[in-house]
Amino acid sequence: MKTTPISFLSLSLLTAWIAATTVAVTRMLYVNPESLPSLMKSLGIGVVMFAGRYLDIDGEKGKDIELLYLFCIALVAVSSVTYAALRIYRRTHFTSNPGHK
Numbered sequence: 001m002k003t004t005p006i007s008f009l010s011l012s013l014l015t016a017w018i019a020a021t022t023v024a025v026t027r028m029l030y031v032n033p034e035s036l037p038s039l040m041k042s043l044g045i046g047v048v049m050f051a052g053r054y055l056d057i058d059g060e061k062g063k064d065i066e067l068l069y070l071f072c073i074a075l076v077a078v079s080s081v082t083y084a085a086l087r088i089y090r091r092t093h094f095t096s097n098p099g100h101k
Helices: 008-031 038-054 060-093
Strands: none
Touching: 008 060, 038 060
16 A cells, blocks of 8 residues: 655644644533443542542642543543554545546
8 A cells, every 4th residue: 555645734623633632522521420330430549539539639739630531531542543544544535546537
């Protein structure tokens, strides 16, 4: 499969998309934490408890740890979905169709 180089504009738009969408998803998860799967909730509670116990973090700093945790989840989710969508798009639009002109 032949790959095409990515332009600076495309890379800038992709970066802006990932950044804006990650912030939006983080805000959605922070406002509506029950939308997280139970495994992510349990892991998040464990992270905050670990930070409180071993790093002497409580109160507002604990909320910062929670927000950072949600940001990381959102970044991984948005990046994964974007990568998959781009792979599907490139595969369907840039492959050669021998019978189609």
